[in-house]
Amino acid sequence: MMRNIYNAIGFRIRKALRFRRPGMVLPNEAKKNLFEYASGDRRLALSAREEELRKVYKLDPLFHASSRYIYRDNLYWLEGLERCFDGVTLAKSAEFKIVDVGSNNFHYAFALARFFETATAAQHLDMCGYEIDGHVVYADLHSRADYAAAYLAQIRRGRYVVADFGLSTESGADVATMFFPFLTKDALLWWGLPIDCFSPQALLLRAIACVKPGGFLVVWNQTDEEADQLDGLVSGARLVNRVRLKSDIVDYGEATADRVGSVFRMPFPEGSQRG
Numbered sequence: 001m002m003r004n005i006y007n008a009i010g011f012r013i014r015k016a017l018r019f020r021r022p023g024m025v026l027p028n029e030a031k032k033n034l035f036e037y038a039s040g041d042r043r044l045a046l047s048a049r050e051e052e053l054r055k056v057y058k059l060d061p062l063f064h065a066s067s068r069y070i071y072r073d074n075l076y077w078l079e080g081l082e083r084c085f086d087g088v089t090l091a092k093s094a095e096f097k098i099v100d101v102g103s104n105n106f107h108y109a110f111a112l113a114r115f116f117e118t119a120t121a122a123q124h125l126d127m128c129g130y131e132i133d134g135h136v137v138y139a140d141l142h143s144r145a146d147y148a149a150a151y152l153a154q155i156r157r158g159r160y161v162v163a164d165f166g167l168s169t170e171s172g173a174d175v176a177t178m179f180f181p182f183l184t185k186d187a188l189l190w191w192g193l194p195i196d197c198f199s200p201q202a203l204l205l206r207a208i209a210c211v212k213p214g215g216f217l218v219v220w221n222q223t224d225e226e227a228d229q230l231d232g233l234v235s236g237a238r239l240v241n242r243v244r245l246k247s248d249i250v251d252y253g254e255a256t257a258d259r260v261g262s263v264f265r266m267p268f269p270e271g272s273q274r275g
């Protein structure tokens with residue numbers, strides 16, 4: 001109860017102030033011994049995997065302008081997306097639109113853009129991240145929106161919209177992504193949002209509605225229980241893949257042990273041409 005009141009006041013203040021501070025420079029750290037938390041052959045294998053991902057997804061601009069945490073996190077997102085689309089055909093397409101729901105500060109924007117660009121050979125990528133609470137301020141006095149703008153500048157594309165996605169009219173997406181949406185009120189309260197922002201089914205249905213026929217919805221959950229819950233909330237889309245997201249390419253590998261990725265596909269209208 002107290003937590004909800006506290007969150008509601010904070011959320012309203014952030015929404016009214018829409019805090020931004022110019023001069024955002026993303027921190028950079030050397031990437032030497034990136035996998036020092038692993039040992040022996042495992043460390044060598046992780047280094048080889050990093051080199052492979054860097055080459056395939058053209059990660060050099062990120063490699064040279066990111067913290068170790070953000071760089072590894074983007075590697076994790078790429079691994080997870082690869083697993084999600086393993087055995088699922090993504091058609092080649094000149095244009096590709098991604099809508100990400102609940103983007104936080106969009107720390108994974110680079111991986112998200114590069115994965116779909118690479119998989120579809122798209123020349124024009126439209127990527128939009130929606131975040132209801134984009135003006136949370138960090139210790140360095142920059143906000144989530146400042147960070148998101150800097151991450152998007154690294155890939156020279158994409159939009160970050162501070163708004164309730166449930167109220168958006170976004171449409172025509174080839175893929176909608178929801179990484180770790182709140183499925184319990186406790187998780188939402190812990191994150192700092194008030195209870196009246198809790199609307200998992202409405203958010204999921206809006207995400208599904210924004211995807212084209214034949215397009216995809218990708219959802220990552222923290223546990224199997226959440227993934228089961230997700231199945232009860234998604235309607236009008238078919239589950240085509242469910243994968244484990246455990247990986248020690250991040251130094252918090254153990255915390256990824258129970259994570260699950262799901263890919264749903266939107267149906268084509270009856271009698272229409274299938275892609």
Ligand SMILES: C[S@@+](CC[C@H](N)C(=O)[O-])C[C@H]1O[C@@H](n2cnc3c(N)ncnc32)[C@H](O)[C@@H]1O
Pocket residue numbers: 101102103104130131132133163164165166178179180181182191193197203
């Ligand atoms: C658990 S966090 C995950 C953030 C991010 N996807 C990640 O993996 O780091 C869920 C995010 O969804 C955002 N969110 C919740 N409801 C939303 C809504 N209706 N519209 C847009 N964003 C929302 C929250 O503010 C939060 O940043």
